[in-house]
Amino acid sequence: MSIDEHTPEGGVPSAGDHPHYFNDPILDCLTNMVLELAAEVWVNRERMLVFEQLLGEQDLIGAGAVENFKPSEQQQGSLREERDRFIGGIMREIRRLAEQRDDASNS
Amino acid sequence: MNNRLMRSQQEMKWRRIISTFDEQRANLEAELDEFANQHPQGLEIDPDFVQPSYTNVHFHLQPDGYYKDSLAGVRYHYGTKVFFRGDNDKDQLHAKLVQHTPSPADGRVKRVLDLACSVGQSTTALKSKYPDADVWGIDHSAPMLKAAHRRAVMLESDVTFSQRLAEDTGFNDAEFDLVFAFILFHELPKRIIGETVREAARVLRPGGLFVVYDFCDSASMSPLEIYHRDFDARHNGEAYSQDFCDMDLGTLLSESGFGPIDMGMAGGYVKRWFATRAEE
DSSP states (O other), rough: OOOSOOOOOOOOOOOOOOOOOSSHHHHHHHHHHHHHHHHHHHHHHHHHHHHHHHHHHHTTOTTTTTOOOOOOHHHOOOOOOOOHHHHHHHHHHHHHHHHHHHHHHHH | OOOHHHHHHHHHHHHHHHHHHTTHHHHHHHHHHHHHHHHGGGEOOTOOOOGGGOSOOOGGGGGTTTTSSSTTTHHHHHHHHHHTTTTTTOOOHHHHHHHOOOOTTTTSSSSEETTTTTTTHHHHHHHHHHTTSSSEESOOOOHHHHHHHHHHHTOOOOOOOEETTTOOOOOOOOOOEEEESSSSSGGGOHHHHHHHHHHHHHEEEEEEEEEEEEEOGGGGGGGHHHHHHHHHHHHHSSSHHHHHHHHHHHHHHHHEEEEEEEEEEEEETEEEEEEEOOOO
């Protein structure tokens, strides 16, 4: 997303793409990381509750089936990709800040 | 901290909506086109339409704004679903608002115009209230209108959506009995607000009714509400809202051929203006 700071016809200039609300921008990053985590955790938790409910109702898994599950190589690859995406979402802000600082020090 | 959380939640909302719809982009675009091709009578997209520069704003931080992306309409609609936390999934808010809206004093409602209708929720609500009327919804954004049209076909609501500007509709003089503008004006620059009010006066017949719901004026807001509005202006893409709230819409309406004008608060920080088109 790239937001123009100046509106086309008067009005109030936009705060732009990455405004800071704390004196130290790292606090903005940390808040975003916590929110990203909270969103991911809740979605997973909600889906997990639904799965457990459905699987239990239909007698599709027994006790310990999840803990004893052994993924195939392909499944392991998919899980790794999903884990990277998960971490990428959480770390997005702090990575952006680090890149911004690198760019500033290189220029 | 509160400002940080408001901004972050808005950004997260759009990221998730956009990534979800982008995964289905080809199917959704094909579906919008299919509805447009199979039911062409309810949709007018102007191939020569010139997008006014003032619409190039990231309203409510929606990435790419309201007209640049072909899925802007479906994105916007889902964004409002999140904003209303599911409480407007069946257009309950729009239906309630329209039901509480008066008709012209003589009761005659044959043609209705919904200005800046976006995805057409108030347009279809107006059709439900006035089933025998010819109901039009206009908007500057083709993606909004295509999403509006798909919705209306699915709801079996016989309305027409057309790509036109609220300030320059292209309709004939005195063609409408009722013109409706729901939370439109605070998204317009001052110049366009004046032009839109004069255009509404032009297309309404004498005795017709201009119904406006929008942000209340600054004088009616508490200091905290003004703070939130100003935060929204700078940090949530509500670029023109301060200018609108500092205006006196009632005076502008009365100077533009309306009267009497019934004004009052409609709930929260939303105000209503029910302005009758004065006789010539």
